[in-house]
Amino acid sequence: MQGFSPDFPLARVAPSPNHDARAAGLSTDILLLHYTGMTSTKIAIARLRDPTAKVSSHYVVDEPGTIRQLVPEARRAWHAGLSSWEGENDINSRSIGIEIGNPGHSYGYPDFPEAQIAAVIALCRDIVARRRIRPDRVLAHSDVAPQRKCDPGEKFPWERLHRAGIGAWVAPASTGSGVGVGPGDTGPKVTELQAALRRYGYGVEVTGTYDELTATVVSAFQRHFRPNRVDGCADGSTIATLRALLASRSTR
Secondary structure, three states, X not given: OOOOOOOOOOOEEOOOOOEEEOOOOOOOOEEEEEEOOOOOHHHHHHHHOOOOOOOXXXXXXXXXXXXXXXXXXXXXXXXXXXXXXXXXXXXXXXXXXXXXXXXXXXXXXXXXXXXXXXXXXXXXXHHHHHHOOOHHHEEEHXXXXXXXXXXXXXXXXXXXXXXXOOOOOOXXXXXXXXXXXXXXXXXXHHHHHHHHHHHHOOOOOOOOEOOHHHHHHHHHHHHHHOOXXXXXXXXXXXXXXXXXXXHHHHXX
16 A cells, blocks of 8 residues: 555655454444554564564654554554453454554653643544544553563553543542552462452453462553552552452443
């Protein structure tokens, strides 16, 4: 594809060949946010446009706030990889993918600049409005692929996006409050935690054993919704925040 008209009017078109048709019968009802996780956004864009890389996203937002569209929203960009949410596995067919320029945890993980976040908010608000995407389906890559990914990470300002009308959020419960569960624990409290995470959408099995997968999923939840401490242990704060999030969804 040599060129196309951008779906977001303020985006610059920089076509990538890495896309195909969306699966038939599935709604495009997830907005999935990533960070680029490479030493520079320029290098990341080159890779997302490289036909040998077999990876792409619909949009890239660089640090100064320039928005580039690589793949038309009507097409399936290849950004989510092996992933799941609410029992669905073809996340690429269901989602719009945005890569946010940031070198990530492997390269110092700097703060996201103000101009960049302002651009991300403008883009996300447009997509959410056009696609009628529910707040609880505005997700992190780490939410849908917790065993592989940790982006966009605990520094990403999810609360600020929520205040702008994008995504789900509740005020995190204070850390240190209440008794929780953690790796190696078994029993009804673990079963309840796993069932609640699964009810929200995470791909965790309800086994009653706090295994490695459960700890990884808890870390993903913390990165998104309780970011001041990410340790994979479901303390009272994590559990209370999860319960509040589920309650807020049920009242919408």
